Amino acid sequence: MTDVAAVPNDRQRHTERITRSLARAVVKRWPAGSRLFLVGEQVNWVIDEELRAVKRVAHELGVRVATRRLLTSAREQAAFFGSHFTLLQEPWEPPAHRLGTTYFHGRPGTPGMPEFDVPYRVLCAHHERLDRVQVSHSEMERIVLESGIAPEKVHRIPIGIESSYFRPATRDVRITARERLGLPESAFVVGSFQKDGIGWDDGFDPKLVKGPDVLVDALARAREAVPELYVLLSGPARGYVRTRLERAGIPYTHRVFDRYEDVVGLYAALDAYLVSSRQEGGPKAVLESMASGIPLVTTRVGQAMDLVEHGRNAFMVEPEDAVGLADWIGHVYEAGSAVNPVVAAGLETAAKHSYDAQVPLWRALLKDFVEFS
Numbered sequence: 001m002t003d004v005a006a007v008p009n010d011r012q013r014h015t016e017r018i019t020r021s022l023a024r025a026v027v028k029r030w031p032a033g034s035r036l037f038l039v040g041e042q043v044n045w046v047i048d049e050e051l052r053a054v055k056r057v058a059h060e061l062g063v064r065v066a067t068r069r070l071l072t073s074a075r076e077q078a079a080f081f082g083s084h085f086t087l088l089q090e091p092w093e094p095p096a097h098r099l100g101t102t103y104f105h106g107r108p109g110t111p112g113m114p115e116f117d118v119p120y121r122v123l124c125a126h127h128e129r130l131d132r133v134q135v136s137h138s139e140m141e142r143i144v145l146e147s148g149i150a151p152e153k154v155h156r157i158p159i160g161i162e163s164s165y166f167r168p169a170t171r172d173v174r175i176t177a178r179e180r181l182g183l184p185e186s187a188f189v190v191g192s193f194q195k196d197g198i199g200w201d202d203g204f205d206p207k208l209v210k211g212p213d214v215l216v217d218a219l220a221r222a223r224e225a226v227p228e229l230y231v232l233l234s235g236p237a238r239g240y241v242r243t244r245l246e247r248a249g250i251p252y253t254h255r256v257f258d259r260y261e262d263v264v265g266l267y268a269a270l271d272a273y274l275v276s277s278r279q280e281g282g283p284k285a286v287l288e289s290m291a292s293g294i295p296l297v298t299t300r301v302g303q304a305m306d307l308v309e310h311g312r313n314a315f316m317v318e319p320e321d322a323v324g325l326a327d328w329i330g331h332v333y334e335a336g337s338a339v340n341p342v343v344a345a346g347l348e349t350a351a352k353h354s355y356d357a358q359v360p361l362w363r364a365l366l367k368d369f370v371e372f373s
Contacts, residue, residue: 018139026070026073027070027075027077029075030234031076031371032077033076033335033369034064034077034367034371035065035078036063036065036066036078036143037068037077037078037079037080037228038055038082039068039071039080039086039087040082041083044084046282046283046284047082047083047102048158049260049284050250051082052084053160053355054080054362055354056355057359057362058359059363060359061363061366062360063342063370063373064373068069072095072170074097076097077370078097078369078370079095079099079100080100080101081100081131082102083103084102084123084133085106086101086139087099087119088101089118089119092122092126093354094123098131098319099131100131100132100369101130101133101134101245102133102134103119103123103134103135104134104136104159105140105279105281106119106120107139107140107143107279108120108121108143108325110209111333112262113209120143123144123147123149124147128149128151130149132155132369133153134155134365135154135155135158136156136158136159136282137302137304137305138156138157138279138305138306139299139301140281141156149324155361155366157358157361157362157365158306158353158358159282159283159284159287159303160287160353160354160357161284161350161354162261162352162355163291163351163354165261165264166264166267166288166291166292167292167293168293169268169292169293173268176268177269178269181232181253181255181269183230183232183253187228187229187230187251188229188230188333188372189230189231189270189271190229190230190231190270190271190272190273190274191230191231191232191270191272191273191274191285191289192232192233192235192274192275193235193263193266194235194283194285195207195210195235195236195237195238196210196235196237196238196240197212197236197238197239199237200236200240201237203236203240204243205240206240206241207276209238209278209279210269210276210280211277212240212241212244213240213244214276214299214319214322215241215274215276216245216250218274218276218325218326218329218331219231219245219322221322221326222329222330223250223327224356225329225330225331226329226333229251230251230253231245231250231251231252231253232252232253232266232269232270233252233253233255234255235256242254266338267288267289267294270289270292271295272294272296272297272329272332273289273294273295273296273297275296275297275298275299275304276298276299276322277299278320279301279302279319280302280304282302286303286304286308286314287303287349287353289346290347290349291346291347291351291354293343293346295314295342295343295346296313296314297317297325297328297329297332298316298317299313299316299317299318299320299325300316300317300319301319304316309345311342312342312345313345315328315331315332315340315342315347327340
């Protein structure tokens, strides 16, 4: 049955025609390259948060950011896509603008991930049509350059952090955070804040590039040395991890926040943060945990491979190494305050990669892509 209310009536169609006509009249007066469109995924997750920060930086640089609603009405402006999976699709039908995109992750040829191959095929075939590509780490920079794209179009800018959000928690803040989350004060709390299930529902099918199987294997082994181990999860689609933690008898709490800045209260409750991915664009948690004064244990993925100096500002092992991850979690537990120099070095690393510190990098990317006022 047709939903009558969903069928536009004559008045609605007339209003839409007037709106489109007004939009075309407005954008027609824009000089070429005078406006920047930031095109996100509109799912209120990492990419959209990253573009909110880019918008702030763009304004600081004097760039006029246009509303996405006018993207299809306008011509010859600058459109920057927060995900290459959005822009680089087949059939290739790019909008009539100067084009830029991020290319954070998705190693072509990854077994079981054919969706990684499509945008890379498009990149190789149409890189001349692109004006800017932002990569977040050296591995993806190499892969993007192998497409044949002109090197001057590729800019390596790590996924940054808002320095005003993250800082080490005081003892009182830590106690309050744990009370709010219902976590035992005596527990050794390890955090994992990501999306590692397929889809946006329960996520019982694991997204293996995120390493949810490695995560639980590492936690199960770590519990042998850390009897007070407790896991704090956040992010959507964590059903696979939750089920396996329950089977292993590992206590956990799962919280999903509505606002990105609410993640600050989760870091305040932690003793360590664990990244177990096989591939990554970031993750944002690398710098978030450092900026929060939380010891980081990670696989050598994404921007961790460029930002982490093992034993100096965090602890890093090769992908798939659940034993190594568990051992370094155990080390953080046993070392106590002896890891403070590592935490201090992590704070310095995070400060160097805040969005404020990255303004010169964004100026270089946006120069000659869009006008500065």
